[in-house]
Amino acid sequence: MKAAVVTTFGGPEVLHIAEIPTPHVGPGQVRVKVRAAGVMPFDTGLRAGRFPPAMTPGFPERPAVPGNEFAGVVDEIGEGVTGLAPGAEVLGFATTGAYAEFIVVPADQLARKPADMPWEIAAALSGNGQGAHMALSQLAVGPGDTVLINAAAGGLGTIAVQLAKARGAATVIGTASERNHDYLRSLGAVPVTYGPGLVDRVRAIAPDGVDAALDAADPEALRDSVELTKDRSRVLTMVSDEAARELGLREWSGARSGERLAELADLWTKGVFALHIRGTYALADAADAHREVETGHGRGKVVIAVDLP
Structure with a gap:
């Protein structure tokens, strides 16, 4: 082959x-x-x-x-x-x-x-979809939360924003380059530009900080997330494991499964999220x-x- x-x-x-x-x-x-x-x-x-x-x-x-x-x-x-x-x-x-x-x-x-799911969507769903699902579950994102998602326009961030909203989060703040801000708004997120000064930009939206933070960007974004989150046990990174250990954060955990994937496919069919x-x-x-x-x-x-x- x-x-x-x-x-x-x-x-x-x-x-x-x-x-x-x-x-x-x-x-x-x-x-x-x-x-x-x-x-x-x-x-x-x-x-x-x-x-x-x-x-x-x-x-x-x-x-x-x-x-x-x-x-x-x-x-x-x-x-x-x-x-x-x-x-x-x-x-x-x-x-x-x-x-x-x-x-x-x-x-x-x-x-x-699902019969109506395009092949491209089906192929692209498992990795980031299950990762976002597991991360939000580990962070216990729920009704009323203010959530920060770094790299929110990427494959994982796109799904995480929408699933956080579906779990009842009151505000989802997403970091991305300015060209992707309108895209994040279409997903229901409040966009902010990533990079230096992120803490101040997020506090302008959430003066008391955020309840949970998911990082899929880099170590600097993770450090900013720790500074912004009220409870550091609700900060998680999918990419910066070494920085997480330095900061004393818990590790991401979870396992992909056919059952979880079937649940995500069903949520897509119901229009809970788009990819x-x-x-x-x-x-x-x-x-x-x-x-x-x-x-x-x-x-x-x-x-x-x-x-x-």
Whole structure:
């Protein structure tokens, strides 16, 4: 099968198309013919070699295939799998392997794709959607809260803003570049420009500070979040783990699941949140998709079209 692979760590240019063995299922597993795969910052980190060797077993003799969220059609079922059959349209998650024509995952890492959900949305939902869902649950965001979300126009922030509003947050303040402020307003957030002076800009909106803060930006935004939040136990970062340890913050926790993914798909169907796709790239252009994600300032999600109808 064709896949976008990495055989040496480095910049986006190391991501290239290769022929690799087509996987087959074992007990409890499902093979999916991938229609589209979402692109996550995790994928760019994997390509650059920023993760422990356990993330890329057998590398470099065995190419690494990035991609941890996808959507496609079931085409092979393993022993013991129930509730799914070849031809079922699904969305799912893995650690790696989604930038390929086929992927094999445990059946409990899949959820059925709603009939009216576009393939691009289905492919881009799992990583950031589940991350935002778990983070807001850990922060106990609820009715009446004032919530700060850093990098609110990005893939995770976009969903987090809308889910926070759906959980009853009275005010959601979102940081983003000025070009994305109207977009944040359309999601129900109060936009502020990120960068130096953020604390003062947020206090102009919330003089007493915020009840909870979710950071998907950088260590400086995390430090500002701590200064602004009344209870530091309600500050969480998805990207700045080292800074979080220095600040004595609790770590992000949670696990993706097929059940959580199915819940998010249902919320999307009900119109609780929308997901903006800012760019779709062919599998052969996966390197360009990584370049787009690594700009750091876009809105919504980037998707790789593996086999879109």
